[in-house]
Amino acid sequence: MQLRRTTWDDKTILAARPPKNVVDPRRPYAYLVEPECAANGRIEDVATIFLTNRECPFRCLMCDLWKNTTDERVSIGAIPEQIEFALSSLPPAKHVKLYNSGNFFDRQAIPREDYEAIAQCVESFETVIVESHPKLCGDDCLRFRELLTGKLEIAIGLETIHPEVLPHLNKQMTADDFQRAVRFLSENEIATRAFILLRPPFLSEAEGVEWAIRSMQFAFHAGVQCCSVIPTRDGNGAMEQLRIGGSFEPPTFRSLETVLADGLAMQSGRVFVDLWDAERFFDCEQCGPARRERLAHMNLTQQVLPAISCRCEAVR
Secondary structure (H helix, E strand, O other): OOOOOOOOOHHHHHHOOOOOOOOOOOOOOEEEEEEEEOOOOOEEEEEEEEOOOEOOOOOOOOOOHHHHOEOOOOOOOHHHHHHHHHHHHOOOOOEEEEEOOOOOOOOOOOOHHHHHHHHHHOOOOOEEEEEOOHHHOOHHHHHHHHHOOOEEEEEEEEEOOOOOHHHHOOOOOOHHHHHHHHHHHHHOOOEEEEEEEEOOOOOOHHHHHHHHHHHHHHHHHHOOOEEEEEEOOOOOOHHHHHHHOOOOOOOOHHHHHHHHHHHHHHOOOEEEEOOOOHHHHOOOOOOHHHHHHHHHHHHHHOOOOOOOOOHHHHHO
């Protein structure tokens, strides 16, 4: 698949968008508890709170997280209120993810004035996981870490190290930026995980698999402890246009299976695959649910499990 000459910048990405969802700035737009293989190798519950806040200033080509964001910064006190609301409704968990559809250390998204109150809200958790663009990994990370009772972990979107594709994602970062951020955080005893895209736009299926694996290898070599592989989806306007133009196709479920197995075989750190709405990637409706269950167990056990047999294999 070839790179098109169209320049996808903030203007063209914004022009392609459908409307945002209506959100309440004093309520998280979603929250849940689910099991995850923790850094200690045990399966432990993780509370994930999807915070409502101002849209990320980095308008990445493939992102749809802006759909549940506000146009203006939320008021001081709103984020702790959201966290308290979610935790009052969730069962106990050992770890918490505060995901805010962008960058926790963007001061126009999460006010610095709220750091102490946020830390008090999550003082019972062993690990607090937040998201950040590599260019925003700086002193604010250290300031927030010092307020926490538990350990801080920062998830960073590497996406891909493909030298042509990464610049075309409008992410405004380089692989070197990612390395520098991970090194800075590691030197300050802050754990990191990386988000890796499976088949971003402009890549064929085989290239998508190859570069997801290479990107995981790069991330682990940089020092991350965990990689989360996300199958690239359409649904944000720009990706539909790319699909119509022949520059994007979602990955197959079998590619997701391959990337997880190869990632686990590296034995360099934990590897997860994102199984949210996995049904849209099924190659076969008959064996798809069993294949999804297999990957869910591999996520938890960090072991490659026997493959699923199906008659669909005979026609490929």
